[in-house]
Amino acid sequence: MIRKAVIPAAGFGTRFLPATKSQPKEMLPIVDTPVIQYVVEEAVASGITDILIIIGKGKRAIEEHFDRNFHLESQLIEQGKEKELEQIRRISELADIHFVWQKQLKGLGDAVNCAKLHVGDQPFAVLLGDTLIRSASPATQQLVEVYDRYKGSVVLIQEIDRERVSRYGVISGEEIAPSVYKLDGLVEKPTPAEAPSNLAVAGRYVFTPDIFDCLARIKPGKSGELQLTDAMQLMLAEKHIYGRLLDGKRYDIGNKQGFIKTNIEFALKAEDIGDELREYIKQIAKEL
Secondary structure, rough: OEEEEEEEEEOHHHOOOOOOOOOOOOHHHOOOEHHHHHHHHHHHHOOEEEEEEOOOOHHHHHHHHHHHOOOHHHHHOOOOOOOHHHHHHHOOOOEEEEEEEEEOOOOOOHHOOOHHHHHHHOOOOEOOOOOOEEEEOOOHHHHHHHHHHHOOOOEEEEEOOOHHHHEEEOOOOOEEOOOOEEOOOOOOOOOOOOOOOOOEEEEEEEEEOOOHHHHHHHHOOOOOOOOOHHHHHHHOOOEEEEEEEEEEEEEOOHHHHHHHHHHHHHOOOOOHHHHHHHHHHHHHHHOO
């Protein structure tokens, strides 16, 4: 079983300036819940009990969010707000959550490498914080099931339109079981003509500890960053890597449009505001 997860959360979030000037992008809300809480909840629902969040400068709000706030709890008790009290206490009890600093922003590969001492010789999951996934079975759990069967690293993949492949890492491989692929290639942000398939990496991974050896052997790219894709390509030459086709819907919140669309979709499904918002959208649509 996979019991540990790593969530890289050290980036500046420059696409969301000025909102992210003084708060982490991971703390931006989807309706009323910070992005990173959704990611942590997915990990927990997948059987993860130990989570390491990689943070950087200006990310203290993430630590505080997952810690208890006794002053706030006291206020809620005095006001008789039992529901709200239960909500905030639950956040600090989700899992054993730890933090480590990525001292320099040197890429996703470097962020994952920051987890080496914490992970040790155990397999672990990686969940990117700019991707939310809604599915009947948690997305990370879908990967864990493949790992348990094949005992190799697994990456979540999804089908996309070919004209969008240049935004993603794209895999090639053979389907060896329903929705399960054995990879034989991985290309980072190819052109539509160069792409070996329309199966894109979808922001969730399960790695064996071999990934750390591969990260130690790759060289920084032109930007000076260590790319996780480069380490995966090296691993693929020596170990099996599998792909699990996502059964669910992926929400990309790494840009403003995706963030706003995700908020709308999540809000429409919220019991307390969904119906009223649906009528409001219908009203606006008539005016367009």
